[in-house]
Each structure stands twice: as C-alpha cells, then as structure tokens.
Amino acid sequence: MGHHLEIQALLIALLGFMFIGKSQGNVHYYDFVVEEKNFTKLCSTKSILTVNGSFPGPTIRVQKGDTAFVTVHNKGSYGVTIHWHGVKEPRDPWSDGPENITQCPIPPGTSFRQKLAFTSEEGTLWWHAHSSWSRATVHGAILIFPVNQTSYPFPQPHAQETFIIGEWYKGDVQQIITSALASGGEPNSSDAYTINGEPGHFYNCSRETTYHSWVDYGKTYLFRIINSAMNEEHFFGIAHHRLTVVGIDASYTKPFKTSFIVIGPGQTMDVLVTADQPPRQYYIAASPFYDGNAPYDNSTATAILQYKAYTYNQSNSDDKSSSSSRAIPFPMLPALNDSGTAVNFSKRLRSLASKDHPVDVPKNVSRRIFMTVSINVLPCANSNCSGPNGTRLSSSFNNISFRIPKIDILQAYYWNISGVFTGDFPDEPPLYFNFTGDVVNTTMIPSTGTRVIMLDYKEVVEIVWQGTSLVGPENHPLHLHGFSFYVVGIGLGNFNNVSDPLSYNLIDPPLVNTFGLPKNGWVAMRFVADNPGVWYMHCHLDRHTSWGMDTVVIVRDGGTPQTSMLPPPKYLPPCS
Numbered sequence: 001m002g003h004h005l006e007i008q009a010l011l012i013a014l015l016g017f018m019f020i021g022k023s024q025g026n027v028h029y030y031d032f033v034v035e036e037k038n039f040t041k042l043c044s045t046k047s048i049l050t051v052n053g054s055f056p057g058p059t060i061r062v063q064k065g066d067t068a069f070v071t072v073h074n075k076g077s078y079g080v081t082i083h084w085h086g087v088k089e090p091r092d093p094w095s096d097g098p099e100n101i102t103q104c105p106i107p108p109g110t111s112f113r114q115k116l117a118f119t120s121e122e123g124t125l126w127w128h129a130h131s132s133w134s135r136a137t138v139h140g141a142i143l144i145f146p147v148n149q150t151s152y153p154f155p156q157p158h159a160q161e162t163f164i165i166g167e168w169y170k171g172d173v174q175q176i177i178t179s180a181l182a183s184g185g186e187p188n189s190s191d192a193y194t195i196n197g198e199p200g201h202f203y204n205c206s207r208e209t210t211y212h213s214w215v216d217y218g219k220t221y222l223f224r225i226i227n228s229a230m231n232e233e234h235f236f237g238i239a240h241h242r243l244t245v246v247g248i249d250a251s252y253t254k255p256f257k258t259s260f261i262v263i264g265p266g267q268t269m270d271v272l273v274t275a276d277q278p279p280r281q282y283y284i285a286a287s288p289f290y291d292g293n294a295p296y297d298n299s300t301a302t303a304i305l306q307y308k309a310y311t312y313n314q315s316n317s318d319d320k321s322s323s324s325s326r327a328i329p330f331p332m333l334p335a336l337n338d339s340g341t342a343v344n345f346s347k348r349l350r351s352l353a354s355k356d357h358p359v360d361v362p363k364n365v366s367r368r369i370f371m372t373v374s375i376n377v378l379p380c381a382n383s384n385c386s387g388p389n390g391t392r393l394s395s396s397f398n399n400i401s402f403r404i405p406k407i408d409i410l411q412a413y414y415w416n417i418s419g420v421f422t423g424d425f426p427d428e429p430p431l432y433f434n435f436t437g438d439v440v441n442t443t444m445i446p447s448t449g450t451r452v453i454m455l456d457y458k459e460v461v462e463i464v465w466q467g468t469s470l471v472g473p474e475n476h477p478l479h480l481h482g483f484s485f486y487v488v489g490i491g492l493g494n495f496n497n498v499s500d501p502l503s504y505n506l507i508d509p510p511l512v513n514t515f516g517l518p519k520n521g522w523v524a525m526r527f528v529a530d531n532p533g534v535w536y537m538h539c540h541l542d543r544h545t546s547w548g549m550d551t552v553v554i555v556r557d558g559g560t561p562q563t564s565m566l567p568p569p570k571y572l573p574p575c576s
C-alpha cells in the first residue's frame with residue numbers, strides 16, 4: 001500500500017517535472033555591462049557606448065520556451081535602457097525596455113535585471129538600447145533554437161552564422177540627433193554601413209578588418225540576417241549565390257529562392273545558402289534601400305564569403321591589391337530607390353502554415369484602426385528652422401506627433417498617475433484626403449501629445465497603416481512591441497475599405513513584429529490583444545521616431561490574475 005503511494009507520488013513528481021521541463025524550458029543568466037570603448041573605423045578613432053566592449057554586442061542563445069535573466073549594469077555616463085526586440089514578454093511589459101514608455105533610464109552606476117520570457121518565438125531576434133540614439137552601437141543578436149536542436153522545418157544546416165547590418169557615424173550619435181532636433185532639420189547621415197561591425201572594402205582604412213565568412217564547398221548554411229541600422233532599409237545579397245528565405249522575425253516562412261533580400265531596421269531574416277559555386281571569394285553586400293527625398297548615406301557595406309578550399313596567394317588576396325579585389329564577384333542588387341522591387345519582395349513572404357508550425361489568423365475583427373503615417377512640418381518662429389522652407393521637421397500617426405513623457409507610461413498607467421498620457425488616440429485620421437496624391441497639402445500641421453490606444457483584453461484588432469505623400473513619402477518599417485502580427489494585406493495608393501479586404505491573405509500571411517509600409521501605400525495587419533500591458537508602436541527609422549512617428553498600445557487586464565499584467569519587479573530605475 002505504502003509502496004504504491006510512494007511510486008504514485010514519484011510518478012506524479014516525474015510527470016510534473018517533465019511537464020514543467022517542457023513548458024518552462026531552461027533558465028539562462030547574462031550580465032550586460034554597458035560601457036564606453038574606443039573603436040577605430042574609417043581612419044578615425046572614437047569612443048562608443050557598447051555592451052561588454054564589443055560592437056556588435058554579445059549574443060543571447062536560448063531554446064524556444066526558455067527564460068533568460070539579463071542584468072544590465074550601466075557603467076556609461078548617461079542613462080540607457082535595453083529592449084528585447086520581438087520577444088513578446090507575456091503580461092510583463094516591465095522588462096520590455098523603451099525609455100519612458102515602460103521604464104525610466106537606468107542611471108549610470110546602477111543595474112536593472114530584466115526577464116526575457118520566450119514563448120512561441122523560434123529563429124532570430126535581437127536586442128538593442130531603446131534610449132535616444134544609443135542603439136546605433138548598443139545591440140546584438142538573440143538566437144532561439146528549436147527545442148529539439150535538429151527539428152528545423154528544413155534540412156539541418158551544416159553550420160550557422162549571424163550577419164548584423166549596422167550604421168556607423170563618425171560623429172557622436174547623441175549629438176547628431178540632439179542638434180537635429182534643435183535645428184529642426186535632417187540629422188547628419190551616417191558615414192558607413194557595417195556587416196558584423198566592419199564596413200568592408202569600399203571605404204577607406206577598412207580593408208584589413210573586413211568580415212570573412214568561411215564555408216565548405218557543397219555544404220548548406222543557415223544565415224541569420226539582422227538589420228540594426230538606424231535610418232535606412234537595405235538590400236542584402238551574396239554574389240552568385242541564391243538565398244532561400246525560411247524565416248522572418250522568429251517565425252518560419254514558406255521557403256522561396258531569391259538573389260537578394262529586402263530588410264528594414266528592426267527586421268530579421270533567416271536564409272539558407274548552399275556553397276555550390278566555384279571555390280573562391282565572393283562579396284556579401286548590404287546597400288541601402290531608400291525611396292524618399294532626404295539626403296542619405298548611399299554607400300555599401302561588404303563582407304567576404306570565402307570557400308575554405310580556396311588557397312589564395314599574394315596576387316589574389318583581397319587584402320593586398322585593389323585591382324584583384326575588383327575581380328571578386330559582386331552581387332546584383334536593385335537600384336537604391338527601387339520601391340517596386342521592395343514591395344514585390346515583401347509580397348512574397350508567407351507563413352509556413354504547416355502542421356508543426358500552424359497559423360492562427362484572426363478572422364472576426366472587433367476593432368478597426370485606420371492610421372495615417374506621415375512626415376510633417378511644424379511652423380517655426382521667423383521661419384528660421386532648418387526643415388523645408390524654414391520649418392521644423394516632424395512626423396505623425398493620424399496627424400498626432402507623439403511626445404514622450406518624463407515618467408514612463410507603464411508606471412503612470414499602473415499607479416494611476418494623471419497628467420502623463422491620455423487614452424484617446426483616435427481610430428481614424430482627422431481628415432480624409434487623397435493621402436497618396438501628387439498634390440499634397442504640406443500645410444497639414446500635426447497636433448502634438450501623448451495619446452495612446454486603449455484596447456480591451458482579447459479584442460481582435462485590425463490596423464491599416466496608410467502612408468501619405470505629405471512632405472516626404474517613403475517606406476516606413478513599422479514595429480509593434482509585445483506582439484507578432486499577421487500582415488494580411490499590402491497595397492499601393494489609398495486603402496479602399498470595400499475592395500481591398502476582399503484580397504486579404506487569411507491563409508498564410510507572414511507573422512512579424514516589424515513590416516515595411518510601402519511608399520504611398522498601405523499595410524493591413526491583425527493581432528489579438530491577448531497581452532495585457534503597455535506596448536510601444538513606432539517607425540524603426542530612428543529619425544522618424546525622434547520626430548513623433550510613434551504611439552503606445554495599452555491592453556487592459558482581462559479580469560483574472562492569469563489575464564492580467566504581472567506585478568512590477570522589486571526594483572525599477574527611478575524617474576527623475
């Protein structure tokens with residue numbers, strides 16, 4: 001009898017252990033030391049903010065369903081925050097990171113512990129600072145492996161490698177945005193793009209440090225590409241090699257072959273590459289995609305795909321002679337302003353929608369939000385600002401240019417502190433006009449404020465983002481924290497709420513956290529508001545966010561402990 005009970009208890013404990021083991025995954029601990037470090041690039045040395053002195057910063061490696069605790073130690077000279085881009089953080093906005101949205105900055109000399117709760121994400125994500133422009137140098141990869149290390153929905157790759165596209169400024173990034181906001185004009189463009197921290201052959205003083213990726217002939221590799229650039233989207237390709245896209249934003253896609261990808265800041269893309277070309281060196285290149293009319297950095301970052309079997313000598317070394325490097329094949333990439341190609345690429349993305357990786361596309365929408373996305377100008381006293389015609393550059397959603405408060409919205413919401421935000425972001429723009437017409441009303445002045453979208457728990461939301469031709473139409477990579485969303489429709493021109501929904505893809509739309517809104521076009525996306533909390537929504541081009549192309553989504557609690565926000569951690573960085 002007693003024996004039986006013991007065995008029963010043991011079995012229950014064992015089952016319980018297996019269950020917990022399965023649902024909770026492993027726990028990882030990381031320490032991130034935010035510190036200044038000198039780097040020499042483009043023939044000059046400057047001090048940048050880093051995590052642990054590396055650029056890009058350290059990689060977080062977990063399996064699906066794991067938990068990671070990251071203690072961020074700020075040894076820099078100003079306050080910062082860190083965000084885990086694409087990690088949904090169920091019911092826990094306290095760890096999400098955007099400055100004065102979910103937390104105040106971590107003061108120099110102090111630490112803040114954040115919890116990363118991985119749930120459905122599998123593939124590639126990334127982390128980055130979320131304070132002013134510090135993310136330019138404070139960022140790194142998050143790799144989420146399948147629970148069964150071999151159970152990719154594609155043949156097991158021989159090896160994997162991460163490519164982080166970055167943007168390098170010779171000047172101080174904080175000073176660049178501060179002075180641009182003071183003058184009202186465009187911030188200075190970057191001086192180079194980088195691949196894994198290195199600009200590559202087409203810049204001065206960067207040949208010696210160009211990033212090399214070594215491959216074996218005949219093998220297939222999983223390349224994880226992350227765009228961490230500040231202000232430009234990119235075309236990315238490898239000479240003579242086809243890429244097979246298999247994932248985006250830590251969600252698997254139906255595989256498709258392409259000679260290049262289009263990837264905006266905030267996006268990640270997983271591709272398979274087979275080393276099936278004559279063994280030698282090939283350029284890997286990241287060129288900007290920019291279809292607006294502001295000045296921009298039109299340079300190209302490169303790395304080298306190098307076959308191991310290729311033994312090279314003085315005459316064909318990529319580092320020794322510029323005449324030979326010209327012979328390294330270069331990928332065919334679209335023209336830098338090729339909007340049509342960028343839109344066509346984004347239309348090819350489809351969720352895998354398989355038995356093991358099913359989709360759950362919301363069908364019965366209960367809340368529709370139609371949101372214009374615009375660059376604007378604000379009048380300036382004596383017309384002496386540096387924007388067009390002496391104005392001050394601005395930007396908006398539904399003609400509201402967002403203002404970030406001094407106390408974070410999460411604390412204000414949780415503790416009912418009034419005067420920080422209002423819950424009245426409108427579901428429609430104040431005016432319907434020919435949003436994408438040639439004749440634009442540039443006198444359309446946005447209002448300013450901290451107006452947020454309030455959603456009930458489990459509301460089924462559709463947001464249609466409508467680009468406008470005001471001031472400077474261009475593609476905008478729009479990002480929502482706390483969720484992945486299905487992109488059910490993409491189009492050019494003005495959204496038609498009768499005919500356009502008829503062509504929605506409700507079968508296998510891509511599931512993403514960031515998506516490029518085409519220049520003078522629209523994107524329809526859907527998600528279920530099942531994550532109570534305070535979640536930032538913004539353009540991932542940092543100059544646009546700085547001008548006000550952002551807002552916040554607050555999802556109310558659902559009425560039970562399991563459907564409510566978790567309580568705050570014991571320590572939160574103070575708001576000064």
Ligand SMILES: *[C@@H]1O[C@H](CO)[C@@H](O)[C@H](O)[C@H]1NC(C)=O
Nearest residue numbers: 030031032033051052058059
């Ligand atoms: C960062 O540096 C600290 C202190 O040297 C170290 O303890 C920590 O493990 C490092 N973190 C990572 C992610 O490498």
Ligand SMILES: *[C@@H]1O[C@H](CO)[C@@H](O)[C@H](O)[C@H]1NC(C)=O
Nearest residue numbers: 035036037038045046047048
């Ligand atoms: C960077 O180099 C400058 C000049 O050599 C030096 O004064 C400064 O202390 C260095 N900064 C760091 C973080 O090492």
Ligand SMILES: *[C@@H]1O[C@H](CO)[C@@H](O)[C@H](O)[C@H]1NC(C)=O
Nearest residue numbers: 146147148149150151152153
């Ligand atoms: C992992 O998945 C592969 C392919 O689905 C399967 O063959 C293998 O048995 C699995 N291994 C474990 C330990 O579950």
Ligand SMILES: *[C@@H]1O[C@H](CO)[C@@H](O)[C@H](O)[C@H]1NC(C)=O
Nearest residue numbers: 170171172175176177179188
């Ligand atoms: C911006 O660029 C201009 C022109 O190159 C330069 O004079 C200025 O110092 C730069 N501003 C900052 C903040 O780096």
Ligand SMILES: *[C@@H]1O[C@H](CO)[C@@H](O)[C@H](O)[C@H]1NC(C)=O
Nearest residue numbers: 042043191202203204205299
């Ligand atoms: C490289 O340096 C040379 C000589 O100083 C200069 O003329 C050229 O413009 C520089 N090129 C780039 C890409 O910065």
Ligand SMILES: *[C@@H]1O[C@H](CO)[C@@H](O)[C@H](O)[C@H]1NC(C)=O
Nearest residue numbers: 287295296297298299300336
């Ligand atoms: C980049 O822009 C400069 C002018 O700012 C122009 O001279 C140059 O041709 C452009 N390069 C490319 C590759 O478009």
Ligand SMILES: *[C@@H]1O[C@H](CO)[C@@H](O)[C@H](O)[C@H]1NC(C)=O
Nearest residue numbers: 291335336337338339340341
């Ligand atoms: C791209 O720019 C070139 C000139 O730089 C222009 O001729 C062309 O029309 C532009 N293409 C698009 C699609 O805007």
Ligand SMILES: *[C@@H]1O[C@H](CO)[C@@H](O)[C@H](O)[C@H]1NC(C)=O
Nearest residue numbers: 338339340341342343344345
């Ligand atoms: C985009 O796709 C459409 C429809 O297939 C095609 O007509 C158009 O030429 C494509 N545009 C570009 C730039 O490839």
Ligand SMILES: *[C@@H]1O[C@H](CO)[C@@H](O)[C@H](O)[C@H]1NC(C)=O
Nearest residue numbers: 377387388389391442443471
């Ligand atoms: C600047 O002025 C010109 C000429 O009046 C006008 O065509 C243009 O639309 C104005 N731009 C803006 C952004 O107001």
Ligand SMILES: *[C@@H]1O[C@H](CO)[C@@H](O)[C@H](O)[C@H]1NC(C)=O
Nearest residue numbers: 433434435436437438439494
């Ligand atoms: C909007 O403007 C575009 C471009 O000028 C034009 O082709 C279209 O007919 C206009 N739409 C409406 C509804 O006026």
Ligand SMILES: *[C@@H]1O[C@H](CO)[C@@H](O)[C@H](O)[C@H]1NC(C)=O
Nearest residue numbers: 431433441442443444445446
């Ligand atoms: C431009 O927009 C303003 C509102 O921002 C409106 O008062 C004005 O009538 C509009 N002008 C035209 C020509 O549509």
Ligand SMILES: *[C@@H]1O[C@H](CO)[C@@H](O)[C@H](O)[C@H]1NC(C)=O
Nearest residue numbers: 100104404405406407575576
């Ligand atoms: C955030 O709030 C702090 C005070 O708590 C303030 O010093 C800082 O400038 C604010 N940041 C932004 C981006 O407004």
Ligand SMILES: [Cu+2]
Nearest residue numbers: 476539541544
């Ligand atoms: Cu934008």
